[in-house]
Amino acid sequence: MADANPLQLSLYHPRGCLSASVQALWVASASESHAVEAWLPGDIGSGIVFNLTNTIAINQQPFETGVILQPVSKDSALLAMPAGSVMAGMRFHPAVGYGVMNRLCDTPTPLVANTVFEHALLSLFKQLSASTGPYAKMNSLYRWLKIHLRFSEQIPPSLASALNALSLAEGLNPDTLTISQRQLERQFQRWLGVTPKQAARILRVKRTREALKQSHAPLVDIALSQGFSDQAHMTREFKQIAKVTPYGYVKRVRGRYSE
The missing domain is CATH 2.60.120.10 (Jelly Rolls)
Structure with a gap:
């Protein structure tokens, strides 16, 4: 059994x-x-x-x-x-x-x-x-x-602020940056190994995973609520980062099958 x-x-x-x-x-x-x-x-x-x-x-x-x-x-x-x-x-x-x-x-x-x-x-x-x-x-x-747990180097405030904005889906406003865009990109590469744009894509898929777990709304509605241009856009981004389609992810987390 x-x-x-x-x-x-x-x-x-x-x-x-x-x-x-x-x-x-x-x-x-x-x-x-x-x-x-x-x-x-x-x-x-x-x-x-x-x-x-x-x-x-x-x-x-x-x-x-x-x-x-x-x-x-x-x-x-x-x-x-x-x-x-x-x-x-x-x-x-x-x-x-x-x-x-x-x-x-x-x-x-x-x-x-x-x-x-x-x-x-x-x-x-x-x-x-x-x-x-x-x-x-x-x-x-x-x-x-x-x-x-101790930091050998403190996270720069400009990087911390940018990560917070991205996690909240606010995006990065160049007018509010305390350093240049190029300096911020160097910080992202040094501390995370990704660009700000890559980080934004990954975090949007993370938020989409949570939305798919919590909502029974149609996929097209979830796509639009997460800032994708349409359902096809969400599917491409989601599959590239999560390694499964949104529909497949919903089935997985709801226990309908195990991959």
Whole structure:
């Protein structure tokens, strides 16, 4: 008999001082009898993954147990977890990963510790491996971040303001920029590895995903409400970044089938 839900996912969205830097802490496990595939959405955020048990794969690239640095997510990535796998992680808001790690990864990258912070991540991996159950692991993540999360470089106010405007679908008004457009583009490339235009496209698809989950409105209405010129425009953008059509995404999240 198949498990009702072969993937068990625990999420915690921090409040207080961590909330400005950390989107979520999470613990995921695959059932002992079933492998799991799940899509990791693109949102220009980055993170740190702790692979605690088995060799997993991200976009078909295998990763053994250890700490994995996640790149800025420009599109959806396919995670494959063998039966019995256990993982945990922390997901940062856009640009925070660079501010903390002082580097960007082009692809998921196993951690080779060189700094005090990175050695502390390896110690956290050992602690997570020894702890039992999702609550204990989540508590370890939270306590570790409260002690160790520090910025090696602060996010420039101009970049933070631009990211906030894009996340709210306000767009970038050249008249309100405190630096030149070219300077802002350099900041985006340095901190996120994308242009402002690319960031806007990715964040619009992120908002569209939320709209599709929450609304039963016709797709054409959702397309127009999210600023697309028509449904076909939404479908092209959505499929390029989310790796599935809007219709396919709706079926997936409503449990009609599993991809």
